[in-house]
Amino acid sequence: MTRFALTLEFDGGPYMGLQRQSHGPSVQQAVEDAAFAVTGERVIMYAAGRTDAGVHALGMRAHIEVEKPLAPFRLMEALNALLRPAPIAVLDCKVVTEDWHARFSCLGRAYIYRIANRRAPLTLERGKAWQVTKPLDADAMHRAAQALVGLHDFTTFRSTHCQSASPLKTLDRLAVRREGEMVLIETEARSFLHHQVRSMVGCLALVGMGRWSKEDVVAALAARKRQALGLNAPPDGLYFVRAIYPET
Amino acid sequence: MTRFALTLEFDGGPYMGLQRQSHGPSVQQAVEDAAFAVTGERVIMYAAGRTDAGVHALGMRAHIEVEKPLAPFRLMEALNALLRPAPIAVLDCKVVTEDWHARFSCLGRAYIYRIANRRAPLTLERGKAWQVTKPLDADAMHRAAQALVGLHDFTTFRSTHCQSASPLKTLDRLAVRREGEMVLIETEARSFLHHQVRSMVGCLALVGMGRWSKEDVVAALAARKRQALGLNAPPDGLYFVRAIYPET
Numbered sequence: 001m002t003r004f005a006l007t008l009e010f011d012g013g014p015y016m017g018l019q020r021q022s023h024g025p026s027v028q029q030a031v032e033d034a035a036f037a038v039t040g041e042r043v044i045m046y047a048a049g050r051t052d053a054g055v056h057a058l059g060m061r062a063h064i065e066v067e068k069p070l071a072p073f074r075l076m077e078a079l080n081a082l083l084r085p086a087p088i089a090v091l092d093c094k095v096v097t098e099d100w101h102a103r104f105s106c107l108g109r110a111y112i113y114r115i116a117n118r119r120a121p122l123t124l125e126r127g128k129a130w131q132v133t134k135p136l137d138a139d140a141m142h143r144a145a146q147a148l149v150g151l152h153d154f155t156t157f158r159s160t161h162c163q164s165a166s167p168l169k170t171l172d173r174l175a176v177r178r179e180g181e182m183v184l185i186e187t188e189a190r191s192f193l194h195h196q197v198r199s200m201v202g203c204l205a206l207v208g209m210g211r212w213s214k215e216d217v218v219a220a221l222a223a224r225k226r227q228a229l230g231l232n233a234p235p236d237g238l239y240f241v242r243a244i245y246p247e248t
Numbered sequence: 249m250t251r252f253a254l255t256l257e258f259d260g261g262p263y264m265g266l267q268r269q270s271h272g273p274s275v276q277q278a279v280e281d282a283a284f285a286v287t288g289e290r291v292i293m294y295a296a297g298r299t300d301a302g303v304h305a306l307g308m309r310a311h312i313e314v315e316k317p318l319a320p321f322r323l324m325e326a327l328n329a330l331l332r333p334a335p336i337a338v339l340d341c342k343v344v345t346e347d348w349h350a351r352f353s354c355l356g357r358a359y360i361y362r363i364a365n366r367r368a369p370l371t372l373e374r375g376k377a378w379q380v381t382k383p384l385d386a387d388a389m390h391r392a393a394q395a396l397v398g399l400h401d402f403t404t405f406r407s408t409h410c411q412s413a414s415p416l417k418t419l420d421r422l423a424v425r426r427e428g429e430m431v432l433i434e435t436e437a438r439s440f441l442h443h444q445v446r447s448m449v450g451c452l453a454l455v456g457m458g459r460w461s462k463e464d465v466v467a468a469l470a471a472r473k474r475q476a477l478g479l480n481a482p483p484d485g486l487y488f489v490r491a492i493y494p495e496t
Contacts, residue, residue: 089368
């Protein structure tokens with residue numbers, strides 16, 4: 001058996017999420033089906049993150065194990081050929097040792113969230129950003145965001161369907177900046193709770209509109225209950241950017 | 249009658265082009281139909297450029313004339329509401345005098361062409377960039393591009409369907425740069441011939457791959473015949489960026 005580490009890019013629009021679902025198409029199913037077509041083997045794909053329906057990836061990491069002897073470049077090319085026309089691409093493929101696990105070896109995850117802050121409907125960015133029509137104060141959002149950085153009980157910012165054993169997480173970075181009409185929110189942590197990024201972005205958007213203060217964010221965090229959440233941002237603007245692993 | 253200048257953004261993917269066509273949907277038809285729904289008037293839209301099927305716009309300028317008294321903001325909001333779900337948005341709308349003509353008053357046009365220079369199939373950028381898998385030397389492309397700047401007979405870089413009276417055009421700018429895996433080509437002129445940008449980009453891509461030298465570009469230009477063209481780039485990567493008008 002050879003273990004291959006994959007770097008995946010995908011448009012999450014057509015999928016129920018990364019993880020295999022009984023009720024619709026998933027990125028996992030598409031990659032596993034392509035791998036079956038290449039190898040004749042029913043492989044299982046493990047990924048660094050389990051992104052939701054509609055969430056995109058620029059550099060998701062995953063691994064599969066294959067019996068058939070294949071060079072990494074050949075496997076990547078074959079997977080890309082067989083994935084067409086699905087909007088999923090393998091950007092990189094390399095052999096790793098059996099102690100390298102896309103999910104369990106991962107030391108950090110980074111996401112970016114894109115808000116299109118404009119009045120006109122989206123055209124080229126449709127499904128690729130969250131449109132917020134009220135003007136956003138990105139500096140106020142950045143200042144409020146710093147209240148969430150560090151070790152906290154993120155129960156307020158966690159889906160009621162979250163399966164994580166603990167709501168305690170350390171948020172390493174949450175930075176907001178404006179680039180023209182786009183407001184970009186970058187965040188990094190060892191791991192995130194289900195819906196955590198979208199929930200943080202939703203509340204920061206309320207701050208940007210002037211409806212919430214930084215103190216409201218602090219109070220929502222301290223409340224430690226989902227009902228204290230101001231707003232959950234839609235999946236369209238969310239991108240899994242990269243996963244970090246120990247140097248090997 | 250009031251004349252309104254519009255700034256349009258659109259995803260050209262679903263359209264046969266900007267201009268009304270008998271054989272399929274156009275941006276012009278979509279905007280005129282929306283204007284009819286708002287005003288009950290059969291307006292005609294005039295635009296700064298007549299982009300081809302699949303070509304996008306970030307800031308196309310156009311104008312329409314309306315009898316019904318309407319504030320520009322109200323008209324813009326109504327057009328945007330009625331254009332949904334078409335991927336066309338009115339970014340700006342203002343009243344102009346009757347001597348302002350979107351096409352004939354226009355002093356300059358700017359386009360950007362986006363090449364995704366990578367091996368993996370496109371996912372999020374599909375239909376929004378031209379994928380070139382061979383590595384491109386953007387600096388060599390930029391140097392070769394300078395041979396096209398200035399007043400030239402652009403017959404080689406002109407579609408056989410071009411309706412322009414003369415193939416003589418002055419190209420003001422043609423600049424190539426790399427940003428990560430994207431190679432961006434920006435160009436400006438008072439006006440362009442039909443397919444001129446895509447034809448220039450196609451030949452510059454040959455230079456980037458090392459298949460053409462700067463001298464080959466010079467020779468193609470000097471040949472003044474369409475058969476000397478190396479390659480015509482697809483519409484997917486082309487964006488009309490802005491139109492320039494005299495200060496009023």
